[in-house]
Amino acid sequence: MADRDESEEGAISMSSRLFWLLVLGIVVVLVGIVVLAAASFVSGGSSSTGIVVFIGPFPIVFGSGPNGTLLIIIGLILAVLTVAFFVVMNKRRDLF
Numbered sequence: 889m890a891d892r893d894e895s896e897e898g899a900i901s902m903s904s905r906l907f908w909l910l911v912l913g914i915v916v917v918l919v920g921i922v923v924l925a926a927a928s929f930v931s932g933g934s935s936s937t938g939i940v941v942f943i944g945p946f947p948i949v950f951g952s953g954p955n956g957t958l959l960i961i962i963g964l965i966l967a968v969l970t971v972a973f974f975v976v977m978n979k980r981r982d983l984f
Contacts, residue, residue: 940967 928935938951938959947967951960 938963940964942967 936951936953936955936959938956939949940960940963941948947964949960949964951957
């Protein structure tokens with residue numbers, strides 16, 4: 889019975905850490921959006937956008953502006969690195 893209580897405390901502790909990591913990630917994304925919006929209003933000039941959206945294994949890519957192509961390439965590289973990271977971490981988890 890004591891072993892069960894200790895494992896439940898560990899699960900609660902890990903769950904709490906993951907929750908706060910999720911909250912931190914959301915806050916960082918929101919702050920980034922606000923900073924980018926403020927920078928675009930201050931500069932008043934042209935802006936470029938690049939978006940990569942994954943629906944299943946298929947990427948959908950959008951881009952506009954003078955640096956849109958560069959942003960699309962950077963977005964695709966980051967997307968491929970993210971998928972590779974998840975595959976490697978999943979394989980590592982299966983080993984243990």
